[in-house]
Amino acid sequence: MTPLLQVRGAGHRYGLRHGCRDVDLDLWPGEVLAVVGESGSGKSTLLGTLSQRLGPSEGSIRYRMADGRVIDLGEESEAAVRRLWRSEWGFVHQDPADGLRMHVSAGGNVGEPLMANGWRHYGRIREAAAGWLERVEIPADRIDDHPTTFSGGMRQRLQIARNLVVSPRLVFMDEPTSGLDVSVQARLLDLIRGLVFDLGLAVVVVTHDLAVARLVSHRTLVMKDGRVVESGLTDRVLDDPHAAYTQLLVSSVLQG
Amino acid sequence: MSARQAVYNIGYLDEQTKRMIRRALLKAVAIPGFQVPFASREVPMPRGWGTGGVQVTAAVIGEDDVLKVIDQGADDTTNAVSIRSFFASVARVATTTRTDEATIIQTRHRIPETPLSEGQVLVYQVPIPEPLRFLEPRETETRRLHALEEYGLMFVKLYEDIARFGHIAKTYDYPVLVGGRYLMSPSPIPSFDNPKMHRNPALQLFGAGREKRIYAVPPFTSVESLGFEDFPFEPQRFDEPCALCGSTGGYLDEVITDDAGGSMFVCSDTDHCERTATRSGTESATGTEAIA
Amino acid sequence: MYVAVKGGERAIANAHALLAEQGRGHPELPAIDPAQVEGQLGVLVSRVMTEGSLYDPALAARAVLQAQGDVLEAVTLMRSYRTTLPRFGYTCAVDTAGLAPQRRISATFKDLPGGQQLGATFDYTHRLFSTPSSGADVPDRHDGSPDADDPAMPRVADLLGVGALIEPDARPGQDAAEPGDLTREPSVFPMSRAERLQALARSDEGFLLGLAYSSQRGFGTTHPFAGEVRVGEVEVEFDAPELGFAVPLGRIEVTECQMVNQFTGSAETPAQFTRGYGLAFGRSERKAMSMSIVDRALRGAEFDERVASPVQDEEFVISHGDNVAATGFVEHLKLPHYVDFQAELMLVRKLNAEFEEAHA
Numbered sequence: 001m002t003p004l005l006q007v008r009g010a011g012h013r014y015g016l017r018h019g020c021r022d023v024d025l026d027l028w029p030g031e032v033l034a035v036v037g038e039s040g041s042g043k044s045t046l047l048g049t050l051s052q053r054l055g056p057s058e059g060s061i062r063y064r065m066a067d068g069r070v071i072d073l074g075e076e077s078e079a080a081v082r083r084l085w086r087s088e089w090g091f092v093h094q095d096p097a098d099g100l101r102m103h104v105s106a107g108g109n110v111g112e113p114l115m116a117n118g119w120r121h122y123g124r125i126r127e128a129a130a131g132w133l134e135r136v137e138i139p140a141d142r143i144d145d146h147p148t149t150f151s152g153g154m155r156q157r158l159q160i161a162r163n164l165v166v167s168p169r170l171v172f173m174d175e176p177t178s179g180l181d182v183s184v185q186a187r188l189l190d191l192i193r194g195l196v197f198d199l200g201l202a203v204v205v206v207t208h209d210l211a212v213a214r215l216v217s218h219r220t221l222v223m224k225d226g227r228v229v230e231s232g233l234t235d236r237v238l239d240d241p242h243a244a245y246t247q248l249l250v251s252s253v254l255q256g
Numbered sequence: 257m258s259a260r261q262a263v264y265n266i267g268y269l270d271e272q273t274k275r276m277i278r279r280a281l282l283k284a285v286a287i288p289g290f291q292v293p294f295a296s297r298e299v300p301m302p303r304g305w306g307t308g309g310v311q312v313t314a315a316v317i318g319e320d321d322v323l324k325v326i327d328q329g330a331d332d333t334t335n336a337v338s339i340r341s342f343f344a345s346v347a348r349v350a351t352t353t354r355t356d357e358a359t360i361i362q363t364r365h366r367i368p369e370t371p372l373s374e375g376q377v378l379v380y381q382v383p384i385p386e387p388l389r390f391l392e393p394r395e396t397e398t399r400r401l402h403a404l405e406e407y408g409l410m411f412v413k414l415y416e417d418i419a420r421f422g423h424i425a426k427t428y429d430y431p432v433l434v435g436g437r438y439l440m441s442p443s444p445i446p447s448f449d450n451p452k453m454h455r456n457p458a459l460q461l462f463g464a465g466r467e468k469r470i471y472a473v474p475p476f477t478s479v480e481s482l483g484f485e486d487f488p489f490e491p492q493r494f495d496e497p498c499a500l501c502g503s504t505g506g507y508l509d510e511v512i513t514d515d516a517g518g519s520m521f522v523c524s525d526t527d528h529c530e531r532t533a534t535r536s537g538t539e540s541a542t543g544t545e546a547i548a
Numbered sequence: 549m550y551v552a553v554k555g556g557e558r559a560i561a562n563a564h565a566l567l568a569e570q571g572r573g574h575p576e577l578p579a580i581d582p583a584q585v586e587g588q589l590g591v592l593v594s595r596v597m598t599e600g601s602l603y604d605p606a607l608a609a610r611a612v613l614q615a616q617g618d619v620l621e622a623v624t625l626m627r628s629y630r631t632t633l634p635r636f637g638y639t640c641a642v643d644t645a646g647l648a649p650q651r652r653i654s655a656t657f658k659d660l661p662g663g664q665q666l667g668a669t670f671d672y673t674h675r676l677f678s679t680p681s682s683g684a685d686v687p688d689r690h691d692g693s694p695d696a697d698d699p700a701m702p703r704v705a706d707l708l709g710v711g712a713l714i715e716p717d718a719r720p721g722q723d724a725a726e727p728g729d730l731t732r733e734p735s736v737f738p739m740s741r742a743e744r745l746q747a748l749a750r751s752d753e754g755f756l757l758g759l760a761y762s763s764q765r766g767f768g769t770t771h772p773f774a775g776e777v778r779v780g781e782v783e784v785e786f787d788a789p790e791l792g793f794a795v796p797l798g799r800i801e802v803t804e805c806q807m808v809n810q811f812t813g814s815a816e817t818p819a820q821f822t823r824g825y826g827l828a829f830g831r832s833e834r835k836a837m838s839m840s841i842v843d844r845a846l847r848g849a850e851f852d853e854r855v856a857s858p859v860q861d862e863e864f865v866i867s868h869g870d871n872v873a874a875t876g877f878v879e880h881l882k883l884p885h886y887v888d889f890q891a892e893l894m895l896v897r898k899l900n901a902e903f904e905e906a907h908a
Contacts, residue, residue: 492894
């Protein structure tokens with residue numbers, strides 16, 4: 001058995017400067033990995049590198065596909081990567097406007113990935129969309145409304161539904177809760193945790209908020225200046241941090 | 257100073273240009289529905305008035321050809337007249353208004369009612385060749401979507417129509433999938449005409465001069481109008497016959513006859529109307545005198 | 549009784565006769581000779597040549613007359629004639645440093661080798677109507693001013709370039725290949741800078757002016773300085789392969805503008821000035837200046853600049869700058885669209901009926 005994602009020496013450069021470098025990690029099916037760090041630590045660059053949203057990168061990133069084949073993402077064509085995007089991966093942006101079509105109805109937003117995957121029965125597309133809206137707690141009568149009329153929390157839940165409707169195996173999340181009010185955050189995290197558990201998703205979630213890591217992730221990776229300074233089981237990392245930087249990070253949260 | 261003569265080549269376009277366009281056409285025929293970029297030339301009519309169709313016609317026309325030009329289905333609309341007389345003067349070819357006699361038919365917005373046959377060429381004037389343009393304005397992005405065959409976006413538009421109106425609300429320039437691969441704009445023909453494109457024995461060529469693209473549907477190629485299994489494509493239908501020739505099953509134009517809401521429906525295809533009327537001894541849409 | 553609209557042919561002939569009549573003006577007044585247009589409306593002729601992409605003042609003057617003063621019609625005439633002309637080859641790059649300017653100004657240096665030379669310009673004229681005259685009275689020129697030809701008049705950009713304070717004319721490897729020809733080969737986005745400059749040279753003066761203005765007002769900030777504007781005649785040479793040396797074909801009048809913009813530098817490049825370039829036929833100062841601002845704005849990607857405004861967007865600028873395309877497509881709305889309108893009419897009726905039914 002090989003991991004879903006096997007990363008060795010991964011890095012990405014902006015000109016001469018490294019956004020992130022020398023990252024090793026394994027991600028197993030059903031596992032949630034949190035990447036934490038301050039802004040500028042390279043965690044979003046790492047997410048972009050893993051998900052192939054950024055250009056050429058260093059190191060190797062191997063992915064085990066649904067059919068069992070293991071591919072090196074850096075060597076795949078754009079078409080192959082886009083196919084993964086359509087059928088096996090999801091990406092939840094911090095700002096829902098980046099991941100939704102704001103002037104397409106909620107149903108259309110959730111239905112689009114299905115249509116992109118060849119669904120051609122309107123009734124079934126709509127049924128699937130309605131089912132997902134219910135799962136993310138968006139009232140059924142809002143199915144034909146545009147996300148522009150939704151609250152921030154609803155938009156984020158809609159973005160999650162749009163990502164999960166194709167039953168992806170791997171979902172990348174970039175600060176999925178940080179644009180929201182604290183009360184809304186808690187509810188959304190709860191929802192994410194439930195969905196991830198029910199669907200057995202593998203997730204890489206980037207967050208600056210240790211509470212998010214604590215609540216949803218199995219393992220945590222701490223980044224600083226583009227490098228991984230510590231990684232391990234989330235409870236171990238947060239309760240018994242080894243690296244000086246992690247200790248500082250954890251204590252600052254406790255004091256704050 | 258005596259005025260110099262400005263001299264133009266036979267068929268207007270220079271021979272190098274004709275060869276360049278023919279190469280683009282060959283590529284277009286080889287990849288049905290794919291938009292081939294070409295170095296579109298200026299022609300002596302304004303952009304948007306059929307400059308793509310004129311270049312395609314100029315590149316394929318020969319001295320044995322018989323040319324028919326229609327605009328809105330009619331041979332005698334001013335733009336059709338203008339383009340026909342242009343070719344009559346610069347290419348010295350025979351012209352006709354009869355669909356069955358023409359070897360090349362240049363058209364804007366219609367496909368003739370008379371079925372086309374093998375050996376005929378239908379040249380469409382195309383304003384916006386990119387079917388995804390109004391969903392995604394960027395050429396670099398739409399090119400990628402075609403390359404990767406990512407057409408989900410087009411179906412979103414159809415989905416939204418059904419969610420809102422209960423049916424697809426696109427009546428012309430209705431998107432088609434050619435040869436099971438490329439999404440294509442049929443040019444702004446009414447959806448009524450779409451079924452005629454499917455497995456048509458004639459060669460269908462499309463020229464977009466302003467947008468610098470050429471594409472083609474070779475004879476007997478599948479042209480599928482998009483739809484859902486439970487909301488399939490439905491071309492528009494007319495309930496009444498043509499008020500002039502009495503024929504049914506053709507596309508009709510509504511003509512306002514008075515200022516009290518009175519109107520009548522007549523054939524948009526004037527050649528079809530005229531010949532149906534001749535056969536049945538009635539008056540046709542072209543058989544009457546001008547008010548222009 | 550309904551009467552079908554027929555007889556397009558006669559309608560067209562009549563319309564053309566009417567147009568000719570209107571263009572002739574009062575029949576007792578003399579018709580304008582193209583030579584008069586060429587001589588007295590030189591700025592207009594310049595614009596028609598530039599956007600028509602054909603240097604031929606006599607033909608441009610005829611186009612202006614035939615188009616009854618409609619610039620875009622005249623440009624269309626020029627272009628659709630130009631495109632049929634056989635292509636023998638491409639001339640050598642013109643040497644604008646060697647042109648003897650009749651006008652040369654720099655806003656960046658008070659004085660510079662070769663000096664400032666005001667030349668023929670509307671600048672500093674008072675825009676007051678002058679008394680109508682027979683046209684024969686041209687004021688005298690006072691000779692002895694710096695108008696006298698100065699052989700050494702290096703380009704300002706080259707002066708700065710000596711100290712590496714400004715980017716070189718071309719970076720190593722940038723467009724090293726022969727530039728493509730926009731009018732002969734299909735162009736696709738993204739374009740090379742050479743192709744972009746070709747497109748900008750043909751672009752509508754008003755469109756480029758508006759874009760350049762927008763960038764000065766903050767929609768894609770470029771902070772330009774007019775490094776140099778020069779107007780004069782350059783020699784055009786053709787490198788005939790069978791001869792092995794360049795043969796002069798003649799002289800053409802051009803306006804050249806180099807805008808100088810500050811660039812704060814990046815990890816790889818020290819801070820230096822960057823350039824935008826504009827070149828137009830004849831006396832076309834506004835066009836050359838606007839073009840150079842837009843050229844620089846479109847180079848955002850080269851300098852890792854944030855691309856957020858229309859003027860920085862290559863597809864937006866290049867796709868919409870061609871006035872022959874723009875005017876044709878806007879005006880094509882005059883053509884009949886009744887087939888499509890009929891289709892829409894039926895749809896709206898259907899939607900209305902469904903609405904009434906639902907609300908009955």
